[in-house]
Amino acid sequence: MSRRAQIKMTPDEVRSYLAGGRVANVATIGPKGRPHIVPVFYIPAGDGIATWTYGSSQKVANLRRLPEATVLVETGEVYEELRGVSMECDVEIIEETEEIVRIGTELLVKMAKGADEVVTAAAQFIRQQAEKRVGLVFRPTKVVSWDHTKLGGTY
Known part of the structure; x- marks a missing residue:
């Protein structure tokens, strides 16, 4: 079995990992075509995440132009502790007050x-x-995960 296959999280492990996290780094595409990356506090939402933010923020302007983002949630201080989930997402902008x-x-x-x-x-x-x-709901179209604790301290 490859090292990559050994550290990949199952879908249930990904959901559990996301449920335990607080901060996600969200990358959108800015007006000049460059990545715009910001941290957000989040809650789990299905297989993805959700958050709220000011409707006038740069990330919302970017998402109105292109409702796609890459989201990264990661933890660990040393190699054998590294865990994370990277998701390419379609993003829904929520403008209904009660949902926000x-x-x-x-x-x-x-x-x-x-x-x-x-x-x-x-x-x-x-x-x-x-x-x-506005509310932002990030729905993954591609998920990449890693959990180096599965390696038992070996490389």
Whole structure:
């Protein structure tokens, strides 16, 4: 078996890995044809991820022009700990307020690690922010994954 085959995650492992993460690096294509890469906090959404962002942001302008992105979620400090998922995605821009509020609320729940009092206190803030934001849903068309912990410390 090749090393590449040994470190590839199963679809269930990819979903679990994404569920445990917080930050994704999102690359879109800017107006001059160059990559525009930004970090975003995210929540799992099916086999992909979702987030919210200001509707006037550069990434949204890029996605309105070309609704495709590459998303990277990765962890690890040394070779034998490296884990990650890279996804080429079609991106849906969500402009419906209630769906944006739902995404924003789920993001806060994840960031607050389930602290209900924080989520309750922030409900009005989330609703106000939703008026300036859009939701982004990243649906993978290609997934590449790696989990070097499967190698058991060998190279």
